[in-house]
Amino acid sequence: MDPVEPAHASGAAVSAAWTTLVDVPTLVEALGREDLRVVDCRFTLSVGGADAGAGERAWAAAHIPGAVYAHLERDLSGPMGPGLGRHPWPDAEAFAAALTRWGIDATTRVVAYDDGDGAFAARLWWLLRCFGHHQVAVLDGGWAQWTATGAPLDVERAASPPPSIAPVATPAFDASRLLRDAEALQRHLDAGGVVLDARATARFRGEVEPLDPRAGHVPGAINRPYADNLAGGRFKPAAVLTTEFDAALGGRAPHEVVVMCGSGVTACHHLLAMAHAGLDGARLYAPSWSGWVDDPARPVATGAA
Structure with missing residues (x-):
C-alpha cells in the first residue's frame, strides 16, 4: 500500500510511509483495503454562536467512503479542568476506547481529513503519533480537494460499521x-x-x-x-x-x-x-x-x- 510519491500542483509529495501527507489519487486507489481506516474530523469551533455539531451532521450527509467520524471535543479532547485549556489533552483510556470503536489497532493505516485547513485532522494525527501509532497521515487539501476532483462519496447514509477488533491496548501518551x-x-x-x-x-x-x-x-x-x-x-x-x-x-x-x-x-x-x-x-x-x-x-x- 506504500504509494510512489507523485508530484502534484503544489509541489508537495506524499509520504511513502504514510506518516505525514497523502494526496487524493493515492487515497482513492487505497479505498476498500482492510488495513485502511479513514477518519472524518470536520468540526466548527464555537465562535460567534457556531454549532459544534455541524461537522458531524456534514459527515452523516456525505463523507469519504468508509470514513468514521471523530468529534474534536468528544473524541479528540478530554474533560475540562484548571489550566488545561479549551481542548484538554484526552485521557489515554478514553482515546484507546475511541480507537477500538473506530476499528483502529496497531496494524491499521489511518488517513484523517477535515473541511478546513487540516488543523482538526492534524490534531488526530498528533494524538496517534503520541500514542505510538505512526502509520497515520492527513489528506492534503482535505474535503475540498476530495470533492473538487470528483472522488467517490458515501452520500446520505451512515458509514459501514468498522470491523470488530480486540480492545486497543492503553499505553501512556509519550x-x-x-x-x-x-x-x-x-x-x-x-x-x-x-x-x-x-x-x-x-x-x-x-x-x-x-x-x-x-x-x-x-x-x-x-x-x-x-x-x-x-x-x-x-x-x-x-x-x-x-x-x-x-x-x-x-x-x-x-x-x-x-x-x-x-x-x-x-x-x-x-x-x-x-x-x-x-x-x-x-x-x-x-x-x-x-x-x-x-x-x-x-x-x-x-x-x-
Whole structure:
C-alpha cells in the first residue's frame, strides 16, 4: 500500500510511509483495503454562536467512503479542568476506547481529513503519533480537494460499521512529545528553548482575542501563523517548509522547539508541517494560550515578539 510519491500542483509529495501527507489519487486507489481506516474530523469551533455539531451532521450527509467520524471535543479532547485549556489533552483510556470503536489497532493505516485547513485532522494525527501509532497521515487539501476532483462519496447514509477488533491496548501518551502545564513551558523558555505560537498575528500581538479572556502571547514566544504552511489550500512543498521553519526558528533543532496555539489544536498543524519538512522532534504545549491565561497572575506580552 506504500504509494510512489507523485508530484502534484503544489509541489508537495506524499509520504511513502504514510506518516505525514497523502494526496487524493493515492487515497482513492487505497479505498476498500482492510488495513485502511479513514477518519472524518470536520468540526466548527464555537465562535460567534457556531454549532459544534455541524461537522458531524456534514459527515452523516456525505463523507469519504468508509470514513468514521471523530468529534474534536468528544473524541479528540478530554474533560475540562484548571489550566488545561479549551481542548484538554484526552485521557489515554478514553482515546484507546475511541480507537477500538473506530476499528483502529496497531496494524491499521489511518488517513484523517477535515473541511478546513487540516488543523482538526492534524490534531488526530498528533494524538496517534503520541500514542505510538505512526502509520497515520492527513489528506492534503482535505474535503475540498476530495470533492473538487470528483472522488467517490458515501452520500446520505451512515458509514459501514468498522470491523470488530480486540480492545486497543492503553499505553501512556509519550510524555517526551508533550508539555502539559505552564510551569513546564516556563522551564523550557528559561533553558533557552523556542516557543512557536501558531495563532494569527493579530491574536499573537494582542490586537484581537475572540476566544480567551486575555489577549497577547507568552513572553519570549515567537509567531508563525499556521496558515503560512499552506499555499492554495494544500501544504507547501517540503523543501519550502524546511527553509521557512529554519528562518523562523533561527536554525534551532526541532527538539529545542515547543509549539502552541489557542487550545492545542492548530499547533498540531505546525507539528505536521515540520515532520513533512524533515524537522520532526518538536513538542506540543497542550493547554496552549487558553491554559496559560487561566491563571491571571501569569505574565502576558503584547505587540511583536
